[in-house]
Amino acid sequence: MTKRFGALTAVDDVTLSIAKGEFFSLLGPSGCGKTTLLRMLGGFERPDSGRIYLEGKDITDLPPNQRRVHTVFQNYALFPTMTIWDNIAFSLKLAKMPKAEIEEKVDAILEMIQMTDHAWKYPNQLSGGQKQRVAIARALVDRPQVLLLDEPLAALDLKLRQHMLIELDTIHDQVGITFMYVTHDQGEAMSLSDRIAVINRGHVEQLDGPAKIYEAPASRFVASFIGDTNFFSGEIVAVEGDYCTIQCTGFPAIRAFNDKNLAVGQRVDLSVRPEKIRVTLNPPLPEKGATINVFPSTVREIVYQGVYTKYWIQSGDLRVATLKPHSRFLLDQESITWNDKVYMWWHPDDGYMVESK
Numbered sequence: 539m540t541k542r543f544g545a546l547t548a549v550d551d552v553t554l555s556i557a558k559g560e561f562f563s564l565l566g567p568s569g570c571g572k573t574t575l576l577r578m579l580g581g582f583e584r585p586d587s588g589r590i591y592l593e594g595k596d597i598t599d600l601p602p603n604q605r606r607v608h609t610v611f612q613n614y615a616l617f618p619t620m621t622i623w624d625n626i627a628f629s630l631k632l633a634k635m636p637k638a639e640i641e642e643k644v645d646a647i648l649e650m651i652q653m654t655d656h657a658w659k660y661p662n663q664l665s666g667g668q669k670q671r672v673a674i675a676r677a678l679v680d681r682p683q684v685l686l687l688d689e690p691l692a693a694l695d696l697k698l699r700q701h702m703l704i705e706l707d708t709i710h711d712q713v714g715i716t717f718m719y720v721t722h723d724q725g726e727a728m729s730l731s732d733r734i735a736v737i738n739r740g741h742v743e744q745l746d747g748p749a750k751i752y753e754a755p756a757s758r759f760v761a762s763f764i765g766d767t768n769f770f771s772g773e774i775v776a777v778e779g780d781y782c783t784i785q786c787t788g789f790p791a792i793r794a795f796n797d798k799n800l801a802v803g804q805r806v807d808l809s810v811r812p813e814k815i816r817v818t819l820n821p822p823l824p825e826k827g828a829t830i831n832v833f834p835s836t837v838r839e840i841v842y843q844g845v846y847t848k849y850w851i852q853s854g855d856l857r858v859a860t861l862k863p864h865s866r867f868l869l870d871q872e873s874i875t876w877n878d879k880v881y882m883w884w885h886p887d888d889g890y891m892v893e894s895k
């Protein structure tokens with residue numbers, strides 16, 4: 539599917555196949571085309587080329603109200619002059635459903651979102667999280683085949699967002715409807731999704747499960763957009779079995795698992811996540827049968843974050859981000875401070891090659 543706005547190609551030849559009942563996310567930076575893609579699925583925008591199929595039926599030319607695809611927008615869009623109960627009942631009344639059936643359906647969904655006690659309130663009497671729950675209930679009450687959610691939690695504070703994430707997950711489990719979730723927040727996408735499509739400038743950069751996207755990013759863009767990482771750029775100077783040696787500029791040679799089967803002479807970017815790198819005052823004890831990467835370094839920057847401490851370590855010309863979790867009481871651990879001479883080290887298996895030239 540492709541969508542252009544003048545000279546700009548907002549969605550660039552994207553093909554997605556989403557399983558029934560799946561929790562699928564579109565993740566990408568601002569302006570990459572997530573909302574445009576969602577609007578085409580919802581029927582609010584026409585693709586310039588490509589077709590949309592829902593359970594085998596071509597719905598590309600159907601208006602929004604004739605596809606069983608509902609959208610929850612970021613700004614709730616509840617009717618301010620109607621009670622919560624009437625907001626949820628609205629589409630059912632419009633469809634001329636018998637009164638008893640409407641009551642049964644609305645009451646059931648109110649119970650599911652735990653808002654039964656608030657049924658007779660008006661939207662402006664609810665908190666942000668409650669309003670969002672009502673918006674989701676309203677979109678779900680007449681059982682669409684697909685629910686589209688466009689950054690539904692963006693307006694909520696962190697705690698409420700975390701709470702709503704769990705609720706969304708529960709709701710998805712209960713209703714078994716296909717969810718298509720748009721976000722630029724990698725944490726949200728990772729915690730909810732069966733699969734994630736990472737979008738960059740209108741095209742799909744990678745489509746995989748959350749762990750695969752984090753641990754085996756398909757490109758430099760994905761590696762840096764999902765979480766923090768360090769890149770080491772260099773040339774392969776030796777290949778021994780499954781492993782290779784990368785000569786970097788301004789950094790000592792690195793041993794790495796040759797996951798891309800690259801040959802001597804090829805250039806590569808190696809991504810090593812901060813939490814994979816250990817920092818200690820003494821060098822690590824040699825491991826049997828393994829050659830680990832050990833680099834004498836200097837501590838440049840320390841940021842205490844409660845759950846972990848972040849250290850920026852200088853070795854050669856590079857400043858490498860590392861992360862040390864506080865699994866034991868902080869004061870029991872060896873204290874590393876600014877300008878300390880330390881060792882940073884990681885196992886060759888813990889890097890991942892992201893781009894080769």
Ligand SMILES: Nc1ncnc2c1ncn2[C@@H]1O[C@H](COP(=O)(O)OP(=O)(O)OP(=O)(O)O)[C@@H](O)[C@H]1O
Nearest residue numbers: 543546548566567568569570571572573574575722
């Ligand atoms: N109606 C329109 N007319 C012209 N350009 C548009 C229109 N709608 C979107 N665009 C452009 O298309 C691109 C993609 O926009 P889109 O809203 O899909 O991004 P997004 O990924 O949802 O971003 P965000 O995370 O900020 O919501 C942007 O460059 C935007 O300016």
Ligand SMILES: [Mg+2]
Nearest residue numbers: 572573574688
């Ligand atoms: Mg958007």
